[in-house]
Amino acid sequence: MSDKLLSLDKLSIGCVAPPGGSVANKTGAWRSMRPVYKHENCIGCRACELVCPEGCVFGNAKEKHFDFDPDYCKGCGMCAAECPVDDIEMVMEEK
Amino acid sequence: MAEKQEILEGAMAVAHAVARCRPEVIAAYPITPQTHISEELSQIVADGELDAEFVKVESEFGAASVILGASATGVRTYTATSSQGLLLMSEVLWNIAGMRLPVVLACANRSISAPLSIWCDHQDAEAIRDCGIIQFYAEDNQEACDQHLIAYKVAEDRRVLLPVMVNLDGFLLTHVFEPTILPDQQLADRYLPPYEAVLKLDPANPATFGAFTEPDKCMEGRWMVHDACMRSLPVIEEASAEFEKVFGRPSGGLLEEYKSRDAETILIAKGSLCGTIKDVVDEMREEGTKVGLLRIKTYRPWPTEAVLKAVSGAKQIAVIERGASFGAGGVMTPEVKETLYDAGMQTPVSGFCVQLGGREVPPDGIREIVDRVASGEKQTAYEYFRLKTEILPELVPGA
Ligand code: SF4
Ligand code: SF4
Numbered sequence: 455m456s457d458k459l460l461s462l463d464k465l466s467i468g469c470v471a472p473p474g475g476s477v478a479n480k481t482g483a484w485r486s487m488r489p490v491y492k493h494e495n496c497i498g499c500r501a502c503e504l505v506c507p508e509g510c511v512f513g514n515a516k517e518k519h520f521d522f523d524p525d526y527c528k529g530c531g532m533c534a535a536e537c538p539v540d541d542i543e544m545v546m547e548e549k
Numbered sequence: 550m551a552e553k554q555e556i557l558e559g560a561m562a563v564a565h566a567v568a569r570c571r572p573e574v575i576a577a578y579p580i581t582p583q584t585h586i587s588e589e590l591s592q593i594v595a596d597g598e599l600d601a602e603f604v605k606v607e608s609e610f611g612a613a614s615v616i617l618g619a620s621a622t623g624v625r626t627y628t629a630t631s632s633q634g635l636l637l638m639s640e641v642l643w644n645i646a647g648m649r650l651p652v653v654l655a656c657a658n659r660s661i662s663a664p665l666s667i668w669c670d671h672q673d674a675e676a677i678r679d680c681g682i683i684q685f686y687a688e689d690n691q692e693a694c695d696q697h698l699i700a701y702k703v704a705e706d707r708r709v710l711l712p713v714m715v716n717l718d719g720f721l722l723t724h725v726f727e728p729t730i731l732p733d734q735q736l737a738d739r740y741l742p743p744y745e746a747v748l749k750l751d752p753a754n755p756a757t758f759g760a761f762t763e764p765d766k767c768m769e770g771r772w773m774v775h776d777a778c779m780r781s782l783p784v785i786e787e788a789s790a791e792f793e794k795v796f797g798r799p800s801g802g803l804l805e806e807y808k809s810r811d812a813e814t815i816l817i818a819k820g821s822l823c824g825t826i827k828d829v830v831d832e833m834r835e836e837g838t839k840v841g842l843l844r845i846k847t848y849r850p851w852p853t854e855a856v857l858k859a860v861s862g863a864k865q866i867a868v869i870e871r872g873a874s875f876g877a878g879g880v881m882t883p884e885v886k887e888t889l890y891d892a893g894m895q896t897p898v899s900g901f902c903v904q905l906g907g908r909e910v911p912p913d914g915i916r917e918i919v920d921r922v923a924s925g926e927k928q929t930a931y932e933y934f935r936l937k938t939e940i941l942p943e944l945v946p947g948a
Contacts, residue, residue, distance in 0.1 A: 458748060460760055467710060468649035469770050470748045471760035479761050 481508065485529030487544045491521045495539040502533035502542060552733045552796070559690040560585030560723040562731065563629075563655060563715075566694035568599045569737040570653075570701050572627040574619035576604040576612040580634040581667050582719035583657035587629050609634035613641035620650040621758050623749035625701065628652070631719055632659035635673045639680070645712045646681030646774055648759040651704035651744070652712040653697060658820070658871075659719040660906040668907020669719045671820065671871040674848075675880045681774035683713040683781055684849040685801070686819040690727045692846075693717040695792065695800035698732060698740055702788040705744050709781045711774070716848075718821040720907070732796060740795045778850040785847055803852040806859050808834060809841025814923045815863040817856075817885055819845040820871065822903070822910070829915040840919050845881070853888050860889070866898045867922045869915070873902045878931035899928035903935075910934070 460471040462478060491502075498515035502522075510527050513520030522533070534542040557565075564586050575594065577587030594603040602619075606612045609630050616626045630638060635656055645652050656674050660666040674684060685700060687693035693715060700713035717723060732740075748756065762770050782803065789801030807823075808830055809815050816826055823844045833840050843859050845852075860866055866889075868882040877883075882900030889896055899922050903910040914935065922928075 459756060460762075465762070465766055465770055465773065466748075467773070468748065468758055469647065469760050469762060471757045473755050473757070475757055475760050479763065 480525045481528050482525045485527060485547050487529040487531060488524070488527065488547045489522055489529070489531070489534050490543045490545055492541050492543060493519060495541045496520065497539055499538060501536045501538065505532045505536045507532065552730045552736070554728040554730050556726050557690070557729045557731075558585065558724060558726050559693060559717060560657065561589045562690050562694050562727075562729045563697065563717065563723075564589035564593065565731050566697050567627055567653075567655075568593045569732050569734050570627075570698060570741055571599070571625065571738075571743075572601055572653075573624040574602045574604065574616065574626045575628065576606050576615035576619070576626075577628050577630070578606050578609045578612050578634060580609070580631045582659055582669075582723045583629045583631040583634065583655070585723060586655060586657065590627070609637040610641060613638035613645070616652050616654075617641055617645050617648070617650060618750070620645070620652050621648065621750045623744070623746035625705075625744045626652050627654065629655040629657065631657045632661055632667075632673045636661065636676060639677050642677055642682060642712065643680040644759055647770070649710040649774075649777065650712060650758075651701070651710055653700045653704055653715070654712065655693075655697070655715045655717060657719040657723045658716050664906070666906035667719070669721050669821075669871065670905045670907070671716070671880075672873070672905070674714065674716050675872045678849060678880070681711060681778060682849065683709075683711055683778065683785075684716060684847070685713065686716045686846055686848055687718075687722060688805075688821055688823045688844065688846075690717070690722055690725065690729050692800060693722055694729060694731065695796075695798075696846075698737060699785070699788045699792055699801040701741050701744075702791070703781055703784050706781075706784045706788070707747065709777055709784050710747070711777050711781065716820065721821045730798070736795050740792065782847075782850055782852060801846065803847045803855045804859060805842075805844040805846060807842040807844060809843050809859060809863075811839060811862070812841030813839040813864040814919055815841050815843055815860050815866050816869055816915070816919065817843045817845065817860075817866060817881065818869040819848060819881070822869065822871065825910070825912060826869065826915055829912045829919070832912070833916065833919060838919065838923065840923070848881070851884055851888075853891075856885065856888050857892050860885075860896065861892075861894070863896055865922045865925075866896055867918050868898060868900045869910075869918065870900065870902050871904045873905065873931070873933070882931055897922070897927065899926075900931040901934045902931065
């Protein structure tokens with residue numbers, strides 16, 4: 455039935471899509487603010503990774519190093535708000 | 550033929566007609582004046598007369614959501630509502646249309662608050678006019694029953710795949726006892742074979758209905774709803790013709806031309822009000838006034854061609870409505886004007902809101918409208934007919 459489904463370049467009746475749509479649909483363009491992961495005071499608590507509603511924060515707690523995926527980050531600012539050591543800053547998206 | 554007339558209440562007759570369409574999932578929440586439809590259906594299911602799942606929900610939003618999900622699994626579904634209930638469903642109804650699910654529902658037309666009223670007008674159905682649901686309007690209970698069968702036939706046709714809503718005037722039809730023929734089960738089965746979905750929700754083949762689209766596709770996705778609506782016009786005519794063949798009586802269709810072929814003044818209306826209008830047309834015809842009625846049975850899609858053909862000989866037209874667009878004018882009136890304008894015609898069209906919240910328009914009101922437009926009176930704005938200005942308060946308090 456996959457030929458009857460929505461794909462990247464074709465619609466389907468009822469806009470019925472196969473699984474994997476939220477990976478194919480990049481939501482980065484929705485952003486007006488972007489987080490900057492400063493990599494200065496990180497304590498590796500993983501709060502940013504856990505609160506991100508897009509699941510687009512990656513990193514390593516042992517190395518105390520986290521960053522976000524700009525293809526999917528919507529710029530909601532939750533990671534910056536929750537970081538206990540202010541190691542994430544929201545700046546205007548300019549591009 | 551095993552069909553016989555019985556004296557039935559409108560809502561109950563509709564419930565039994567729906568049962569004979571064999572829906573497999575029904576979900577509904579009670580609201581006056583729709584309640585008798587879903588109450589009776591739940592009784593029919595409880596009595597074992599219909600093998601269906603009757604889902605008791607917490608609201609109309611829940612009812613529409615259950616029906617959406619059930620329809621996506623590929624089964625025939627049904628719900629019914631009125632007024633605020635339809636508005637509460639509306640977010641889901643747009644989705645049902647966009648997902649191209651052939652849901653059938655009834656709207657027992659009732660006014661919208663505020664002020665609170667339980668009585669009939671068409672503002673509920675007209676509020677969701679643009680969502681891609683096909684809308685039928687019944688004049689009497691027989692038609693309301695028959696239109697349900699035609700609704701499934703049209704909704705499930707692969708050229709269409711859209712929800713269809715049958716409108717029947719609250720109380721004026723739902724609570725009135727009329728001689729009605731319920732469709733014979735064998736004939737209903739012949740007319741409506743089991744529904745077979747093209748795509749369905751299936752855990753073995755996961756899929757998302759109504760998925761996300763970027764701006765490069767969304768407009769085309771929405772346009773397909775419009776396209777399917779337009780495609781339904783000939784399908785509605787075919788399904789109505791087949792109904793007549795199977796059941797031996799005419800029903801359904803896009804519109805009814807009542808003594809309008811040679812009429813100088815044509816009235817345009819929908820719903821049970823057309824019964825009163827036909828009586829006035831008969832009387833005035835006897836007195837020599839060339840007046841006729843164009844009754845809109847399919848309001849969405851708007852049957853442009855058929856309307857144009859039906860009114861092309863008229864000298865003047867009056868649209869008589871049970872609705873309004875606050876801050877603008879009428880609802881159906883501008884559509885009639887657009888139809889004429891696009892065809893390069895300048896026939897004067899007057900619009901009258903005769904009833905909101907169950908106000909009765911007596912025959913002399915219809916007669917007055919005919920006399921006024923026939924005398925060449927030019928209308929400058931949609932008219933709230935016989936508005937009782939004497940009961941209005943100071944409109945700008947403290948002015
Ligand atoms: S701004 Fe929001 S979406 Fe972007 S990485 Fe932070 S939490 Fe995730
Ligand atoms: S929330 Fe802040 S401190 Fe915690 S892991 Fe993320 S960047 Fe590091």
